[in-house]
Amino acid sequence: MEAQLFHIFRNNPFGRETLLQSIYFCKKMGASPVVYIPKFTKFLMYFENDVVQIDLDSSYLSSPDTAISHATELLEEGGLSVRFFEPKHYTATTLPDIHTNFDYMACPRSISDLSTKIGLGYIGPKVRRIVNSARFPVLITSPVYKEWDRIAVFFGGSANAVNALKLGFRISRETGLPLDVFTYVGKVSLESYEQVIKDENLKKEMDYFVNKWHIFEKGIFEENLYEVPHTALVILGAYGHGLIKNFVFGSKMEKIQSTISNNLLIVGPNYVATS
Amino acid sequence: MRIFKSWRYPASWKFFRLDDRLLLMLMAVIVGLCSGLAALALNRSLIAMFNWLHKYHHIWWAFVLPGIGAALSSLFLEKVVVEGAGHGVPEVIYSVSRYGGLLRFRSSYSRLISSCLTIGSGGSAGPEAPVVMSGAAIGSNIAKYFSLNDRQRVTLVGCGAAGAISSIFNAPIAGMVFSIEVILGEWKSVNIVPIAIAAVAGTEISRILQGNQIVFSHLQFNIDLLDIFACLGLAILTAVASIVLTRMLRSMYGISHKISAPIWVRAAVGGCAVGIIGLFLPVVLGEGYHAVQAMIGGTFSQGLALVAIATLAKVVATALTLGWGGSGGIFAPCLVIGSLAGLTYHHCLILLWPSISWVNEGCFALLGMAGLISGMLQAPLTGIFLIVEITGGYEVILPLIIVSAISTSLCHYIEPASFYLKELVERGHLLRPGTDARVLSDLNVREIIEEDCITVKQNMLLRDFINIIKISPRNYFPVEDEKTNNFLGIIHLDDIRAYLFNPDMYDAVVLGQIMDTKVDVVHPDDDLSEVLRKMDAHQLFSMPVVSNNKFLGLISKATILDQYRKELVVQTSQ
Numbered sequence: 001m002e003a004q005l006f007h008i009f010r011n012n013p014f015g016r017e018t019l020l021q022s023i024y025f026c027k028k029m030g031a032s033p034v035v036y037i038p039k040f041t042k043f044l045m046y047f048e049n050d051v052v053q054i055d056l057d058s059s060y061l062s063s064p065d066t067a068i069s070h071a072t073e074l075l076e077e078g079g080l081s082v083r084f085f086e087p088k089h090y091t092a093t094t095l096p097d098i099h100t101n102f103d104y105m106a107c108p109r110s111i112s113d114l115s116t117k118i119g120l121g122y123i124g125p126k127v128r129r130i131v132n133s134a135r136f137p138v139l140i141t142s143p144v145y146k147e148w149d150r151i152a153v154f155f156g157g158s159a160n161a162v163n164a165l166k167l168g169f170r171i172s173r174e175t176g177l178p179l180d181v182f183t184y185v186g187k188v189s190l191e192s193y194e195q196v197i198k199d200e201n202l203k204k205e206m207d208y209f210v211n212k213w214h215i216f217e218k219g220i221f222e223e224n225l226y227e228v229p230h231t232a233l234v235i236l237g238a239y240g241h242g243l244i245k246n247f248v249f250g251s252k253m254e255k256i257q258s259t260i261s262n263n264l265l266i267v268g269p270n271y272v273a274t275s
Numbered sequence: 276m277r278i279f280k281s282w283r284y285p286a287s288w289k290f291f292r293l294d295d296r297l298l299l300m301l302m303a304v305i306v307g308l309c310s311g312l313a314a315l316a317l318n319r320s321l322i323a324m325f326n327w328l329h330k331y332h333h334i335w336w337a338f339v340l341p342g343i344g345a346a347l348s349s350l351f352l353e354k355v356v357v358e359g360a361g362h363g364v365p366e367v368i369y370s371v372s373r374y375g376g377l378l379r380f381r382s383s384y385s386r387l388i389s390s391c392l393t394i395g396s397g398g399s400a401g402p403e404a405p406v407v408m409s410g411a412a413i414g415s416n417i418a419k420y421f422s423l424n425d426r427q428r429v430t431l432v433g434c435g436a437a438g439a440i441s442s443i444f445n446a447p448i449a450g451m452v453f454s455i456e457v458i459l460g461e462w463k464s465v466n467i468v469p470i471a472i473a474a475v476a477g478t479e480i481s482r483i484l485q486g487n488q489i490v491f492s493h494l495q496f497n498i499d500l501l502d503i504f505a506c507l508g509l510a511i512l513t514a515v516a517s518i519v520l521t522r523m524l525r526s527m528y529g530i531s532h533k534i535s536a537p538i539w540v541r542a543a544v545g546g547c548a549v550g551i552i553g554l555f556l557p558v559v560l561g562e563g564y565h566a567v568q569a570m571i572g573g574t575f576s577q578g579l580a581l582v583a584i585a586t587l588a589k590v591v592a593t594a595l596t597l598g599w600g601g602s603g604g605i606f607a608p609c610l611v612i613g614s615l616a617g618l619t620y621h622h623c624l625i626l627l628w629p630s631i632s633w634v635n636e637g638c639f640a641l642l643g644m645a646g647l648i649s650g651m652l653q654a655p656l657t658g659i660f661l662i663v664e665i666t667g668g669y670e671v672i673l674p675l676i677i678v679s680a681i682s683t684s685l686c687h688y689i690e691p692a693s694f695y696l697k698e699l700v701e702r703g704h705l706l707r708p709g710t711d712a713r714v715l716s717d718l719n720v721r722e723i724i725e726e727d728c729i730t731v732k733q734n735m736l737l738r739d740f741i742n743i744i745k746i747s748p749r750n751y752f753p754v755e756d757e758k759t760n761n762f763l764g765i766i767h768l769d770d771i772r773a774y775l776f777n778p779d780m781y782d783a784v785v786l787g788q789i790m791d792t793k794v795d796v797v798h799p800d801d802d803l804s805e806v807l808r809k810m811d812a813h814q815l816f817s818m819p820v821v822s823n824n825k826f827l828g829l830i831s832k833a834t835i836l837d838q839y840r841k842e843l844v845v846q847t848s849q
Contacts, residue, residue, distance in 0.1 A: 001721065001799065001827055032823050042357055044379075049419055051370075051377040055357045081823045088802065089373065089704065091366055092359040097374075099800075101721070 003031035003103035005139070006085070008038060010060050011067040014108070014143075019071060021141040021263060022106040023078035024148075028175045031103060033075065036085040037067045043087070043096045047133035048270065053095075054126050104265075105130065106139045109257075131238050131268040137167060140257070140264040148263055150211075151179045152232035154256060157188065157196045160237025164267045168235045169205045171265075178211040182228060185217045225259045235265045296468065298423075299430055303469035306417055306434040307476025310410030311442035314477070315484055317387045317402050317409075318443055324395030325561060332397075332557070338550030341560070344396020345546030345601040348389040349539040352602060356385040362400075362597070362604040363408030364695045367432065367458060370415070372699070372706035373716065375425030376432035382412035389602035397560040399549055399592035400603020403443060407604070410439030410477075411458065430466050433459045437470045438477030444490055445481050446664035447474040453657045457695060460707040490564070490665040493571045496638040498674060501631065506642060506674040509620045510681035513646025516616050517686050520590050520605075521651065521694050527598025538600045545599025549592045558585050559592035563611035570614040570640040571666060579622035586615040605694060609647045617643025641666050642678045649679035650686040653693035658683075709847045714839055715803045717846070723838050724799070724820050724828040731766070732757045733787030737780055744768070744775075753819055753826040754790045761824040764790035796821040797830055806830060 007022045009015055019035070026033045038060045045052045068084070075082045087096030107127045131138050153168035155161045165181065172179040183193055197206055206213070216224040228234065236256060257264060331337050352358050358379075363386050370378050386405035394400050414435030418428035433454040441450030451474040455462055531541045553560040569575040577585070593608040617639035624633055641662060649658030658679040663669055686693075692700040699705040706713035729743055730753045743752070750768040755761065771789050774780045795813055797806050797820045810818065810832055817831040 001724075002822065002825065046374045046377055049377075049422060051374065051379055053357070053379055053381075083823070090702065091369060094359055101719070 003029060005029075005031045005033050005104040005106055006036065006098075006102040007033050007106045008036050008054075008056070008060070009067060009071050010108075011037075011063050011070055012059055015059075016070070016074065017143070017145045018106060018108050018141050019074050020078075020145040022139070023074060023080060024145070025104070025106070025139055025263075026080055027078060028148075028177075029104075029171065030174065032083065033080060034083050034085045034102065035071050035075070036087075036098065037064070037071065039064070040094045040096065042094070043098050044091050045098050045100055045130065045133075047100050048135065050129070050133040052126065052129045052133060054130075100134065100136075102136055104136050104139055105134065106141060109140055109143075131266050133270055134268055135270055135272045137235075137271060138266045138268070140266060142261050142263050146231070146261075146263065148231050148233040149177060150229055150232045151175075151177050152228050152234045152262075153179065153181050154234065154236040155181050155183050155193065156237070157183075157193050158237060160267055160269060160271070162196065162200050162202070162237075163271050163273055164235050164237040165202065166205075166273050167265065167267055167271075169202075169209045170273075171233070171235070172209045177233075179209045180211050180229075180232070181206075181213045183213065183215050184221050184224065185215060186221075190215060190217075222255050222259050225256065228260055228262065230260075230262065232262055233265060234260065234262045235267070237267045237271075238269075295427070296465065299427055299465075299469040300472055302417060302421070302423070302427075302431055303434045303472040304476050306410070306414040306431050307438035307441075307473030308480050309413045309417070310406070310435040310438035310473070311477030311480035313383070313387060313409045313413060314402075314406040314439040314442040315481060317391055317406055318485075320387075320391045321395050321402060321562070324391060328396060332560075335554075337397075338554050339547055341393075341397035341550040341553065341596070341601075342543040342546035344392045344394075345398050345596065345599070346539045346543035347396075348392035348398075348602045349542035349600045351392065352385060352389045353538055356381045358382065358385050362386070362390075362404035362602070364404050364457075364604070365699055367408055367411040367436065368460075368695060369699055369704050370411075371429050371432055371459060372704065372713065376411075376415050376418070376429040378412040378415035378432070380412065380416050383409050383416060386602060390604070393546075393596065393601040393603050394562055394607075396546070397550060397553055398546055398596040398601045398603060399559050399561070399563070399589065399608055400596050400601055401562050401605060401607025401609075402603065403440060403606035404604020405602065406439035406443055407436045407453075407458070410435030410437075414473075426465075429459065430469050433466055433470045434473030437474040441474040441477035442481040444661065444665050445478060445485075445488065446490075446661060447471075447478040449657060449661035449664050450474040450477060452660050453654070456654045456657050457652060457693075461709070491568050491571045491641075493637050493641065493666055493668060494573060494635060496634050496668065496670055498634050498638065498671060502634045502638070503674050503677065505620075505624060505633070506677050507681065509617060509639060509642055510646055510678040511685065512616055512620050513613060513643055513678065514650050514682045514685035514689075516586070516590070516612055517609075517647055517650030517682065518689050520593065520609075520612060520647075521690055521697070523590055523594040524598050524605075524694070525697075527594040531599040542600030545595040545601060548595045548599075552588050552592050552595075556585050556588045558611070558615075559589045562607040563589070564607065567610050567614050567640070567644070570618050571637040573635055573637045575618060575636075575640075579619065579626060582615055582622060583619045586612060586619055589615060605651060606648070609651050610644045613644035613647030614640035615643070616647065617641065638668075638671060638674075641668055641671060642674055645675050646678040646682040650682040651694045653683050653687055653696075655679040655683040709843070712804065714842045714846060715807070717842055718803050718835075718838050720797060720799050720801055720803065720806065720820060720830060723803075723834050724830055725834060726828040728753055728826075728829050730755050730826060731786055733763055733785065733790065735786045736782055737774055737784040737786070737789075738782055740766075740786055741775065741781070749829070751817055751819075751829055752786075753829075754786055755826060759824075762796070762819065762821045762826040763787070764792035765794050765819055766790050794819060798822055799827065803835065807832075807835065 041056045072082050089097040386408045390405035411432045414431035418431040436458045437450040437454035440453050441447045451471050454470050558566045589612050621636040621639040645658045645662040649655045659675050706716050729747050752766040754763045797818045817829050820827045
């Protein structure tokens, strides 16, 4: 069954950049976009063990008369079939439910705040809740449309990082793009990362898919991020460390998202890998 | 460290792995206590607010107080917590029906604050539905925090509702029965035991902090056979009052939504209207428990005309408060309207048959409350047990049963769905466990799609097709475009039998000529109930699933039935 990417359309120039990014992702991945044009400023997403209310800012409802034509135009230009999502169920009369049986979801860095307030280094709380609860990876798009021609996976050894690595393999296989892996060794020895790869039976895939495994043993983590190609789709796991893993993204994740402006594909703790 | 890591997953503890029910019992105590505390917090806040505003009530401009309260309540819900107005009980039932009881954390406090503003300022509404919403959300979020499964979460939602009602009324049985009868809609021991425990916990916390008091104490009633016969008329009167209240609430809601003003302005208008009524008839203001106590105690010394007018005024005031955007529930207004209706009925009886020695008017007030609660909620057991517990009046149990049963039946005849369920039923969202709609809603096309079909191209010769038929276990063959692989139509063996037995056609016919292009197709996101409706309407046994013009598989009635049976077994098993 074809993969589906869920996209909430914002009918303004910023929203156009995000939709273009989704279209590009779908074309690369052979997925089909499912576009939701909101009629209300809030909706609910029911995940397996959480319900997240998304409170959109008013810009999502701007110019409703042109929203469909703008989105259709962009999708058709991208050569993709047009499919709009119409909520079938409502928790309250002005509170539609959005199901979560998608394979990907595209989000700007924040979907609850005005685009003018959003800057690098800020990921909104709702996007974080979605990442935390979703069974699918979340594509956090770069502020402006940006094509990617390679894949970069951040591998820190955690269970989520392993999932991110597997997703990287899959995307590399489906797109045919080269895959680089980045690891900041820190206090842990390199051997332990290699052991994780071995324990997870990923050695064969590492040899087959990975172009280069970049190991950062020295220097400040943020400074090392300069090595990440600016045209890479960055894949990484979130919420993967420590006792409070379900509350914070993880320190490395925060540094990455606040330092680089690439498209990010984030794998949360409830992500279920599909073949 | 391991303890810290596993403490959020109690289901994995060795102790609870022996029996899941033990886990639910422990959780039920926690949920019952928390929801009981939430209910008490609202109760205390209402008393404090009422006392604070009491000194202003005799001033002429006091009519704006309910308007200000309703506007603030509406603003709080709309702008601060970004939730819709309303009491929230349908939302709880909807969540239990469709999403395993998942409720937002903000719901555990939002309605408490908003209803406190509405009711405390004099709006005609009750605090019970908000505390049900709050208790249910507390249960849901505790279940979520401890990563419990859907079934356990639904039970804890019920525990939260039971704990809240038990606490606010000091009535454990009513809390338990309300939760099972109205919220969950299924009587199963796996639910009943934890809910009973939560009801006890909620009641105990209330008794510890507020004392063990009967909410509405009353005199001894000596009921004879004639009084019981008279109850038949009261049951009809309360059923009529229930229907009038239900319809007026909905019509007020409709009228207010036709006005293109911000919701807080509408709430303020409704509240001010209530305030004006309250200037002349103070009984309509607030939750009205003082008036109920006076009526049950036989100290409500008003004549027939005034009591009848007060009944109508309370109906209108409740509709104005809740229909125009105020926050609160209908429990307390039902108790007030019911007792006023009972009192009106008693006055009428005395007027018509002055020589007969009727039972005390408080008894009719009490029966009227049961009749109205049962009629509005269409939950007779809740009505009976609630009134017995909050009045301590077990001696009225026989007329209580009669009034509740008749009122429920009459209301059900005129309005098939209760006040709480009407909107859900109209939207097709009431999915009680084990029902056809619920089973179908838990299945989806993606789960039961059959992908083992052999697709063929439109330019294929019949001769080649016959070779494919030989190896295919199916009678359906989807036809795709050679270049784009788009779905074009379908071939069913029954439709082409004539060609199959005519060898002259083997090299003369291509599949594009004999395929059926006018095929009803299914999309992967379609509801199964809709798919089945299409199949029945067109007498189909299988339908192709198509998305983006690509054939994905077949969906057949046989597979639906098979999955339906499995799902039904899961839902109806303990």
